[in-house]
Amino acid sequence: MRAQFVLSEIGIGLRRNLTMTIAVVVTVAISLALFGSGLLIRAQVEAMKDFWYDKVEVSVYLCGESSQAATCGGAAVTQQQRDEIQADLEAMPEVDTVFYESQEEAYAQFREQFEDSPDLVENVTAEALPESFRVKLEDPTQFAIVASAFAQRPGVEEVQDQKALLEGFFNVLNKLQLIALIIAGVQVVAAVLLISNTIRVAAFSRRRETGIMRLVGASNLYIQLPFLLEGVLAGLVGAGFAAGALVAVKAVLVDGQLRPNFPVIAFIGWSDVLAILPWLFLTGMLLAGLSSFVTLRRHLRV
Numbered sequence: 001m002r003a004q005f006v007l008s009e010i011g012i013g014l015r016r017n018l019t020m021t022i023a024v025v026v027t028v029a030i031s032l033a034l035f036g037s038g039l040l041i042r043a044q045v046e047a048m049k050d051f052w053y054d055k056v057e058v059s060v061y062l063c064g065e066s067s068q069a070a071t072c073g074g075a076a077v078t079q080q081q082r083d084e085i086q087a088d089l090e091a092m093p094e095v096d097t098v099f100y101e102s103q104e105e106a107y108a109q110f111r112e113q114f115e116d117s118p119d120l121v122e123n124v125t126a127e128a129l130p131e132s133f134r135v136k137l138e139d140p141t142q143f144a145i146v147a148s149a150f151a152q153r154p155g156v157e158e159v160q161d162q163k164a165l166l167e168g169f170f171n172v173l174n175k176l177q178l179i180a181l182i183i184a185g186v187q188v189v190a191a192v193l194l195i196s197n198t199i200r201v202a203a204f205s206r207r208r209e210t211g212i213m214r215l216v217g218a219s220n221l222y223i224q225l226p227f228l229l230e231g232v233l234a235g236l237v238g239a240g241f242a243a244g245a246l247v248a249v250k251a252v253l254v255d256g257q258l259r260p261n262f263p264v265i266a267f268i269g270w271s272d273v274l275a276i277l278p279w280l281f282l283t284g285m286l287l288a289g290l291s292s293f294v295t296l297r298r299h300l301r302v
Contacts, residue, residue, distance in 0.1 A: 024235075027190050040249070044173070044268050051266030058146050061131075061156070063075065063130075100134075103127065240281075
């Protein structure tokens with residue numbers, strides 16, 4: 001009987017405050033969708049870092065006839081210097097593999113990379129591109145060890161870490177994640193205010209019923225429970241819409257559009273999405289429950 005009464009009171013409260021309840025659901029859904037998007041962006045950044053950092057190489061460019069580096073002295077690298085550099089690279093414990101790329105190979109790769117810009121290709125010759133050693137490290141973060149060992153070495157023009165070229169891109173993604181979380185935080189505050197106002201109006205509209213319940217000896221928990229459950233239910237429904245939005249983003253945007261058009265990029269998987277969904281429901285429930293509880297403590301006076 002008590003459970004039936006609580007459920008009937010929840011139904012009455014939702015009907016009386018239908019418009020405000022819908023507003024709460026929409027606000028919670030938007031805030032949690034943005035919160036989940038921030039978590040998805042973070043997962044995407046980590047997936048791309050793991051993918052690309054595992055493939056980045058250190059390029060040890062050798063001196064050419066036109067090299068301006070102090071270690072070159074205006075002269076091209078000699079065969080003895082080339083052999084010594086390769087041998088020392090292969091002997092380093094931090095190095096996984098070493099691949100030598102000649103000027104002709106660098107030019108062939110350049111032509112393939114810029115095949116859509118024939119004017120640029122025509123103005124570049126193989127002699128203008130440096131020969132180099134492509135070095136794959138056991139741990140991409142150990143670039144400084146290789147750089148310090150070879151940057152000032154005779155015959156070496158420059159040591160370049162491809163990982164550094166990706167840092168700017170990842171910084172942009174991290175900023176997008178921060179912006180999404182800040183917007184989500186603002187929406188969460190709006191959701192808390194809406195939930196509190198909705199519960200406050202519901203408690204005021206039913207003050208006679210709650211007053212009678214208090215007179216017949218009902219406990220505070222029994223009186224407050226329908227209002228708490230109203231808020232929690234609205235939070236869970238909003239979380240459900242937010243979860244549906246994230247699933248749609250993964251299925252339609254990531255798998256339907258991005259993955260087929262950008263096969264070289266590592267995208268998040270369903271396991272990343274499924275790991276985030278429980279946090280949306282938990283956050284929605286706690287958000288609504290706590291804000292409802294605090295509001296009832298302050299405004300339910302019968």
